[in-house]
Amino acid sequence: MSANLGEEISRRRRGQRLTQEDLAELSDLSVNFISRLERTKNQNISIQKLDSIAQALNTTTPDIINNAYRIKKVDNIVTQNNTPVFIQKVNNELRKLPPVQAERVCKAFITILKEIN
Incomplete structure (x- = not known):
């Protein structure tokens, strides 16, 4: 994938003068997970995490x-079947949820999108 979520998370964490340990504690995730996420280009991370x-x-x-x-340049977004990979990942995570919960997540996501436009 051309985007690097770990790089962005690391940049934001350092910008707030947080250690990986601090971020792990604040997010209820392990230090090993945060460390692996920040140093790996091919992340497989759930929407919840x-x-x-x-x-x-x-x-x-x-x-x-x-x-x-x-x-990265927008032109470098990796696609499959003309769909950006990050959209496919969101779709995959939504499919794992029970229908009622997936609907609530979609409605919340739509609300967020309307707020940032």
């Missing part, structure tokens, strides 16, 4: 994703 990290960094999940893609 990314949301926990975003809250710990006082930001939103869409903001982290958008800025991760801004680090």
Whole structure:
């Protein structure tokens, strides 16, 4: 994937003068997970974990994703079947949820998108 969520998370964490240990504690994730996320280009992270990290960094999940893609040129977004990979990942995570919960997540996501436009 051309975007590097770990790079963006690391940049934000350092900008707030937080250690990986601090971020792990604030997001209820392990230090090993945060460390691996920040140093690996091919992350496989759930929306729930990314949301926990975003809250710990006082930001939103869409903001982290958008800025991760801004680090690289937009033309470099990896696609499959003409769909950006990050959209496919969101779809995959939504499919794992029970329908009622997936609907609530979608409605919340739509609300967030309307607020940032």
